[in-house]
Amino acid sequence: MKRIISFTLALASALxxxxxxxxxxxxxxxxxxxxxxxxxxxxGSTTGTVYSVDISWGDMQFxxxxxxxxxxxxxxxxxDDSTTSAWTADGNTIxxxxxxxxxxxxxxxxxxxxxxxxxxxxxxxPTQALAAGVENDYVGADSLTTxxxxxxxYTGSGEFVQVGTVTVTIQ
Amino acid sequence: xxxxxxxSIPLWGAVLLVVVAAIAVCVAVWAVFSQPAxxxxxxxxxxxxxxxxxxxxxxxxxxxxxxxxxxxxxLTYSRDVTIDLSDETAMLYFANPGRSNQDMVLxxxxxxxxxxxxxxxxxxxxxxxxTLLQDAADMLSPGxxxxxxxxxxxxxxxxxxxxxxxxxPLTITVQE
Numbered sequence: 001m002k003r004i005i006s007f008t009l010a011l012a013s014a015l016x017x018x019x020x021x022x023x024x025x026x027x028x029x030x031x032x033x034x035x036x037x038x039x040x041x042x043x044g045s046t047t048g049t050v051y052s053v054d055i056s057w058g059d060m061q062f063x064x065x066x067x068x069x070x071x072x073x074x075x076x077x078x079x080d081d082s083t084t085s086a087w088t089a090d091g092n093t094i095x096x097x098x099x100x101x102x103x104x105x106x107x108x109x110x111x112x113x114x115x116x117x118x119x120x121x122x123x124x125x126p127t128q129a130l131a132a133g134v135e136n137d138y139v140g141a142d143s144l145t146t147x148x149x150x151x152x153x154y155t156g157s158g159e160f161v162q163v164g165t166v167t168v169t170i171q
Numbered sequence: 172x173x174x175x176x177x178x179s180i181p182l183w184g185a186v187l188l189v190v191v192a193a194i195a196v197c198v199a200v201w202a203v204f205s206q207p208a209x210x211x212x213x214x215x216x217x218x219x220x221x222x223x224x225x226x227x228x229x230x231x232x233x234x235x236x237x238x239x240x241x242x243x244x245x246l247t248y249s250r251d252v253t254i255d256l257s258d259e260t261a262m263l264y265f266a267n268p269g270r271s272n273q274d275m276v277l278x279x280x281x282x283x284x285x286x287x288x289x290x291x292x293x294x295x296x297x298x299x300x301x302t303l304l305q306d307a308a309d310m311l312s313p314g315x316x317x318x319x320x321x322x323x324x325x326x327x328x329x330x331x332x333x334x335x336x337x338x339x340p341l342t343i344t345v346q347e
Binding site for chain 1: 235236237238239240241242243244245246247248249250268270333334335336337338339340
């Protein structure tokens with residue numbers, strides 16, 4: 001009986017050891033096998049919006065000049081007024097450049113000081129959209145230049161003093 | 172001798188006095204707490220440096236060209252601001268890159284109420300967190316608000332405020 005059991009165990013062990021070699025031989029014997037490999041694209045990255053805007057402005061100095069003459073008329077105690085007045089500007093431009101990766105809109109407004117309610121300001125370009133920056137094209141960034149013009153009477157100081165504020169809104 | 176009659180306040184008079192006093196107290200309390208928020212005036216001279224400012228990593232510092240007598244600034248920012256009422260802090264991103272030639276002061280404004288005002292941000296500095304102004308948290312409740320950044324520019328040499336400023340619309344989320 002012991003011999004039968006020993007023989008059975010020995011046979012089983014021999015078969016177990018021989019199995020991998022037999023399997024390998026069998027694979028080689030069947031030739032190469034194609035295994036399909038699958039892939040798909042998932043964009044899990046995020047590209048946040050980065051707003052970056054450059055603004056530059058000139059010295060914003062305006063002169064309200066009056067010329068001509070006023071002649072006294074003694075017959076009716078009035079002046080014959082032939083004067084004219086006009087605003088001239090120096091450094092009245094504002095430039096906005098968009099380096100964002102999103103479009104922006106630049107708008108401009110002028111607010112006179114509260115003691116100069118008759119003073120008004122207007123811009124050659126009151127508002128304009130600026131396109132997002134293009135990758136690898138820094139110098140080609142979209143920009144605009146607008147010019148401020150003042151109107152209205154002014155009888156203030158002979159020196160340059162602040163008469164208002166410009167607000168650049170970037171939307 | 173006639174006994175002097177003691178003059179005593181009638182009951183209805185006492186009640187009237189108490190009512191009047193109570194109304195006066197109520198009016199005084201209402202007057203104190205119902206006043207609209209006083210606007211925070213932008214300083215004419217640059218204030219002290221913002222303590223929460225930090226250097227912008229890798230900032231080149233190469234200056235923009237500036238028109239004579241004028242100014243040039245570069246702004247980098249996020250349009251989203253989150254306010255935490257528990258610690259009265261605004262989480263935001265705003266940078267004054269080294270390319271600018273002006274100092275800046277940043278305000279966060281909701282419906283004409285300035286709720287945050289930074290100190291001076293010199294070129295090359297950024298902020299990511301600012302403390303709410305005093306009593307600003309009392310005006311806010313959790314939710315979303317439309318507001319804006321107001322950016323004020325100051326000459327770094329003289330400290331004088333420029334005649335140009337900038338407004339940037341924001342979405343402000345307030346949380347407890």
